[in-house]
Structures are given as C-alpha cells and as structure tokens.
Amino acid sequence: MRNFWSDADAEATVARYRGEGIGAEVALRVYTTRLLGGDPGLVLHGGGNTSVKTRARDLSGDEVEVLCVKGSGWDMGSIEPSGLPAARLEPLRQLRLREAMSDDDMLLAQRANLVDPTGPSLSVETLLHAFLAHKYVDHTHANAVLALTDQPDGEELCRDLYGRRMALVPYVMPGFGLAKTAHEVFQAEPEAEGLILMKHGIVTFAETAKEAYERMIEMVTLAEKRVAAAVTEPFVQVSLPDDVATAAEMAPILRGLAALPEVGRKGRFKRFVLDHRSNPEVMRFVDGADLERYSRRGPVTPDHVIRTKPWPLVVRLPRRSGLDGFTEAAKAAVASYAADYSAYFERHNAGRADRKATLDPAPRVILVPGVGLFGLGRSAKEARIAADIAQTSVRVISAAEGLGGFESISEADIFDVEYWSLEQAKLDEAKDLPLAGQVAAITGAASGIGRATAAALRAAGAEVALLDNDADGAARVARELGGLGVACDVTDGTRVSAAFEEVVEAFGGVDVLVSNAGAAWQGRIGEVAEEVLRQSFELNFYGHQRAAQAAVKVMRLQGTGGVLLFNTSKQAINPGRDFGPYGLPKAATLFLMRQYAVDHGADGIRANAVNADRIRSGLLTDAMIAERAEARGLSEENYMAGNLLGREVTADDVAQAFLGLALAESTTGAVLTVDGGNIAAALR
Ligand code: ZN
Numbered sequence: 266m267r268n269f270w271s272d273a274d275a276e277a278t279v280a281r282y283r284g285e286g287i288g289a290e291v292a293l294r295v296y297t298t299r300l301l302g303g304d305p306g307l308v309l310h311g312g313g314n315t316s317v318k319t320r321a322r323d324l325s326g327d328e329v330e331v332l333c334v335k336g337s338g339w340d341m342g343s344i345e346p347s348g349l350p351a352a353r354l355e356p357l358r359q360l361r362l363r364e365a366m367s368d369d370d371m372l373l374a375q376r377a378n379l380v381d382p383t384g385p386s387l388s389v390e391t392l393l394h395a396f397l398a399h400k401y402v403d404h405t406h407a408n409a410v411l412a413l414t415d416q417p418d419g420e421e422l423c424r425d426l427y428g429r430r431m432a433l434v435p436y437v438m439p440g441f442g443l444a445k446t447a448h449e450v451f452q453a454e455p456e457a458e459g460l461i462l463m464k465h466g467i468v469t470f471a472e473t474a475k476e477a478y479e480r481m482i483e484m485v486t487l488a489e490k491r492v493a494a495a496v497t498e499p500f501v502q503v504s505l506p507d508d509v510a511t512a513a514e515m516a517p518i519l520r521g522l523a524a525l526p527e528v529g530r531k532g533r534f535k536r537f538v539l540d541h542r543s544n545p546e547v548m549r550f551v552d553g554a555d556l557e558r559y560s561r562r563g564p565v566t567p568d569h570v571i572r573t574k575p576w577p578l579v580v581r582l583p584r585r586s587g588l589d590g591f592t593e594a595a596k597a598a599v600a601s602y603a604a605d606y607s608a609y610f611e612r613h614n615a616g617r618a619d620r621k622a623t624l625d626p627a628p629r630v631i632l633v634p635g636v637g638l639f640g641l642g643r644s645a646k647e648a649r650i651a652a653d654i655a656q657t658s659v660r661v662i663s664a665a666e667g668l669g670g671f672e673s674i675s676e677a678d679i680f681d682v683e684y685w686s687l688e689q690a691k692l693d694e695a696k697d698l699p700l701a702g703q704v705a706a707i708t709g710a711a712s713g714i715g716r717a718t719a720a721a722l723r724a725a726g727a728e729v730a731l732l733d734n735d736a737d738g739a740a741r742v743a744r745e746l747g748g749l750g751v752a753c754d755v756t757d758g759t760r761v762s763a764a765f766e767e768v769v770e771a772f773g774g775v776d777v778l779v780s781n782a783g784a785a786w787q788g789r790i791g792e793v794a795e796e797v798l799r800q801s802f803e804l805n806f807y808g809h810q811r812a813a814q815a816a817v818k819v820m821r822l823q824g825t826g827g828v829l830l831f832n833t834s835k836q837a838i839n840p841g842r843d844f845g846p847y848g849l850p851k852a853a854t855l856f857l858m859r860q861y862a863v864d865h866g867a868d869g870i871r872a873n874a875v876n877a878d879r880i881r882s883g884l885l886t887d888a889m890i891a892e893r894a895e896a897r898g899l900s901e902e903n904y905m906a907g908n909l910l911g912r913e914v915t916a917d918d919v920a921q922a923f924l925g926l927a928l929a930e931s932t933t934g935a936v937l938t939v940d941g942g943n944i945a946a947a948l949r
Contacts, residue, residue, distance in 0.1 A: 509585070525625055573630050879905060
C-alpha cells in the first residue's frame with residue numbers, strides 16, 4: 266500500500282482552504298481523507314470515515330471544542346470541508362457513560378449538537394470517533410485487513426501479525442454499541458496505535474493527520490504482506506467447455522429473470538440494469554469448483570450488504586448450444602433465491618419488537634461460471650456500485666480463502682445491518698422515475714430529433730445508448746447525457762448486430778428502441794434513378810428493420826416485453842412533390858411498425874410511430890427552409906409555423922411524443938402526429 270503523503274501537497278491544501286476561512290487542522294483532515302478515499306483497496310463508495318477534534322465558533326460566537334466528522338452521504342475520495350460537519354464534542358463524549366442508546370436517540374443527539382443545524386447528518390460511526398481521545402481518527406474497510414479478520418481464527422491471525430500495536434475489537438454492529446465497545450477495548454490497551462474491528466475494518470489514530478494516515482498505510486501494508494505470503498491460488502478450477510455463451514448472449518436472459526413483476530399490473534416489471542465484470546481475478550473466482558460454498562457466506566464488511574444483499578445468486582455455466590436449458594435452470598435458481606431471501610427475512614423479522622418491511626427479493630449480484638459477475642441496480646450507477654463491491658468481495662474472499670477460510674458475520678448480524686434504518690437511509694431515496702431500470706437505444710442520436718429524444722428518455726430515468734454513424738457525435742451526446750455512445754451505421758447489418766451487443770454488454774439488455782436514423786432523397790418519381798430509390802430504402806426502410814430485429818431478439822430473450830418506436834415522418838401519409846424516394850420507404854416503415862405490432866404483441870412488445878413534419882434538422886436544413894419559404898412567398902418564420910396551430914414544431918416536441926409512446930403501456934400499432942396540425946397528413 267503506497268504512502269501518498271506529500272508535504273508540498275499538504276501545505277498547498279492548507280493554503281488553498283485558508284482563503285476560504287478553513288483552519289489548517291480541518292484542511293489537513295480533508296487532505297488525508299481524500300488520500301484514503303482515493304484508494305479502492307481501503308474504501309469504496311461512501312464507506313469508511315474520518316474525523317478531527319478541533320475548535321470552532323458556534324452560532325452565538327462562542328469558541329467550543331468540536332468533532333468534525335464525515336457527513337453521511339459523502340465520499341471520502343472527494344470530501345470537502347462541508348462534508349466534515351462540526352458537532353460539539355463534550356456532550357457527545359458524555360454519551361459514553363450511558364449503558365445503551367437507541368439509534369433514534371443517537372441520531373437525535375448527533376443532530377442536536379451540530380454547530381450548524383442545517384449541515385448533513387453525521388456518520389453513523391460518529392460516536393466511535395467522539396469516544397476516542399485522539400485528535401485525528403481514520404477508519405477504513407481495507408481489503409487486506411478484512412482478509413485477516415474474516416476468518417474463524419481471525420483474532421489469532423491479527424494478534425500474531427500486530428502484537429499489541431493494534432487492539433482487537435470483537436464484532437459489534439456499528440452505532441452506539443460499537444463505539445462503546447471500541448472505547449473500552451482501547452482503555453484496556455492505551456498503548457495501541459489503532460483498532461482492528463473484527464469482520465468490519467480498521468481504525469488508526471494520532472495527534473497529527475500525517476501520523477494517523479501513515480499508521481493506516483503501515484498497518485494495512487503489514488496485512489497485505491501477510492496475505493501475499495499465503496497460498497495464492499485457493500480455488501480448484503472447473504474445466505470449461507469451448508462453447509461458453511458470451512455475456513451479450515446470456516445477460517438478457519438473466520436480466521429478464523431478475524425483473525420483478527409489478528403486483529396487479531400484468532406485463533409490467535421493475536427492471537434492473539446489469540454491469541458485467543470479467544477480469545482474471547473474477548474469472549478464477551467464478552470458475553472455482555466450490556463457488557457455491559465460498560461465495561455465499563455473507564458480506565466481507567457489514568455495510569456492503571445494503572448494495573449486494575446477504576449473498577449473490579449463482580447460476581450454472583451457460584453453453585451456446587444449450588441456452589434453453591440454461592434459461593430453465595436459471596429461472597429455478599432465481600425462484601429459489603427469492604424463496605431463500607423471504608425465508609431469511611421471516612427468520613429474523615419474526616419476534617422483533619421493531620418489525621421491518623421486507624425489501625424486494627431480487628439479487629444484486631449474479632455469479633456465472635465461464636462468464637463473470639454481474640452487478641444489478643435500478644440505474645447504471647447503482648449497478649456499477651454493486652459490481653464494484655462484488656469485485657472487492659471477490660478479492661477479499663480469494664485472499665481469505667488463501668489464508669485459511671473466509672467467514673462472515675452471523676446471519677442475524679447481517680440482517681441487523683441490512684434492515685438497519687440508518688443503513689437504508691444511505692440508499693438513494695429519490696423516487697423512481699417512470700423509466701428507471703429501463704434501457705433505451707436511439708439511432709441517429711447524435712443530433713436533432715434523436716438527440717432530443719435521448720435527452721427526454723434520460724430525464725425520465727432510462728439509461729440511453731446513442732447509436733449514430735457519426736461516432737464522435739454519438740460520443741459527445743453520450744458525455745452530455747451520461748449514456749453510452751456507439752458507432753452504428755444502420756445500413757450495415759453486421760454493424761447493427763455489433764452495436765446491440767455493445768449495448769447489452771454495457772447495460773444487460775434493451776427495453777426501448779427509438780429507430781430514428783434517416784435521410785432525405787429527392788427526385789420526381791417518373792424519372793428518378795432506381796439506384797436513388799434503393800439507397801433510400803436501404804436507410805429509410807431496411808435501417809429500421811435491422812434495428813428493430815436486433816432489439817426484438819434481445820427483448821424476447823428478456824421476456825419482459827418492450828417497445829419499438831419509429832420515426833416515420835408525414836411523408837409516409839402525405840406525399841410531397843418530388844419526395845417519393847423519401848416518402849415511399851417511410852410509408853413502408855409505417856407498415857413495418859404495424860407488422861411488428863401484429864407479430865410481436867404476444868411477446869408484450871409494442872410498436873408505435875411518430876409522424877413529424879417541418880422540424881429544423883439535418884433533413885430540413887436552414888438553406889432548404891429559406892428556399893421553400895421563398896418559393897411560397899413567406900418569411901422563414903411563417904413558413905415554419907404554417908400549420909393549424911400557427912407555431913413552429915421543435916425536436917423537443919417530437920421527443921415528448923416518443924417519450925409519451927414509450928410510457929403508453931397499452932398503446933400499440935399507433936401513429937402519433939407532431940406537426941402543429943396538417944389536415945392533409947392526418948390519419949383517418
Ligand atoms: Zn465501518
């Protein structure tokens with residue numbers, strides 16, 4: 266474990282925050298907290314916390330002794346002084362005289378002592394920091410330390426490695442109980458340089474930020490060396506057949522099986538996004554003959570349980586030649602996972618004074634021999650967090666198995682943390698957006714209607730894949746919206762298949778297709794070259810068919826329905842002079858939409874079209890607008906607003922129509938007109 270302390274960086278941090286009125290003690294606390302938080306071998310995604318005891322002025326202007334401790338919801342790697350709210354230290358310290366304290370009382374006491382009452386809630390481990398006397402206290406969930414403590418004889422291993430330098434704290438659930446126990450252990454061994462929290466993590470402390478940090482690095486490095494000296498290949502590997510399915514081939518099956526049917530709403534599901542990992546360490550783990558045994562023993566540190574559930578779902582190896590059999594077996598595995606989870610909930614909820622409401626029974630981590638691991642979440646971000654934590658668990662469990670045998674906390678202790686209201690409060694409480702958990706692929710997404718539609722779907726909670734033959738444009742929009750940019754020319758069938766594989770690899774599947782890519786060809790129909798017509802059909806008809814077919818293939822594997830949305834344009838209904846080469850394939854695409862509605866309604870797949878007209882875009886350039894307005898003797902503005910409502914229609918209007926159709930769960934085979942009113946193009 267590298268020591269990243271630098272006197273120059275520390276001084277620069279102090280100088281920078283001095284300008285904002287932040288004292289050196291807090292500035293250095295920020296500096297080393299970031300150093301710790303930047304190392305995934307120490308903490309992940311909001312885990313761990315740090316504190317400093319200093320002095321601050323309260324609201325009445327009096328200088329008081331305070332504890333600045335990490336606020337709940339802050340990440341150590343990107344902490345700011347505002348992420349270390351100050352609380353009056355003395356009243357918090359006094360709490361250690363109590364015998365016991367409920368979580369609610371503890372939180373009230375923490376909040377009541379905030380110097381700035383509008384600040385964030387203090388970490389649930391605040392009292393651990395308050396009860397220890399040292400100025401700087403650092404707490405992480407270092408992988409190497411977990412590998413040592415997560416053992417049946419973890420205390421012996423730690424004692425052997427650290428001697429009396431570290432005091433050992435038996436596992437106690439975080440909160441008041443742990444703070445009190447840790448304090449008692451330290452009082453009995455006041456010479457210790459830190460604490461090992463069995464099956465949870467490590468605490469170091471000192472009078473300076475530098476020393477507390479360097480002790481953390483030193484103690485974790487000792488653990489790393491101990492782990493490295495142990496057996497490096499703990500898992501007997503199974504031999505793999507040569508036709509293992511790829512993640513893109515089998516992920517939609519898992520994604521569909523994991524989706525939760527909405528109660529009382531047939532054909533509707535709470536869906537998950539999947540994040541796939543398959544580095545060599547993960548593969549050695551999932552290809553181990555004893556995977557079931559070592560993977561399902563519980564979390565490597567308690568607070569992971571809220572992201573991963575108590576154990577992962579393990580399914581059998583998928584063979585390309587036998588995907589139907591795999592699907593059946595995986596279906597049974599998902600059902601038994603849900604049954605196990607419900608039984609676990611009932612076992613530990615029964616007889617509690619504070620009855621809990623059960624969380625959903627879907628797995629958040631799936632292990633697949635031959636393929637890797639999948640993190641599941643209601644968004645790509647949540648899925649990534651679950652996958653990151655699963656990858657860390659793989660590392661810790663591999664090391665622990667190499668040292669001896671991995672052992673987690675008891676099932677009752679796991680339940681206490683998973684259903685601890687203070688942990689649940691850490692999860693995003695934002696209400697689910699209407700397309701949360703859904704994946705949308707949009708073609709022609711780099712500009713105009715495609716871009717606007719991608720933005721609208723993203724705002725409604727969908728993950729978006731931006732497909733465009735302008736790869737740079739797709740990548741740019743992906744960065745703007747937080748999506749995936751994919752180079753894709755829809756006139757090339759191989760490229761379309763590859764693009765959908767990329768989407769499935771990134772998110773696990775597809776639920777919404779917006780088939781929008783198109784371009785206008787002109788020519789008087791009596792004399793236009795056949796080649797022009799064929800080119801237009803290639804893009805404006807076959808392009809839609811290729812994208813729709815690729816999407817339907819994924820949707821049918823998922824078995825949770827989906828929706829295909831086509832941009833057909835008013836030309837499909839109401840031919841414009843010399844626009845035959847554009848209108849004819851668009852008319853065919855309108856019927857293509859209806860054919861999908863007919864043929865795949867039974868799969869729960871809906872198909873609808875948007876029939877838009879006169880939108881500024883690559884199809885209708887400013888030059889074309891000027892020319893047409895002039896031909897009609899109109900100003901450009903009047904030309905663009907030449908409809909029943911008398912106002913220009915925008916790409917955003919079309920995007921809202923696509924979004925509306927994506928959400929219209931009982932609408933299929935429909936064409937929605939977005940043209941400001943043009944009775945000649947109205948459907949009848
Ligand atoms: Zn902790």
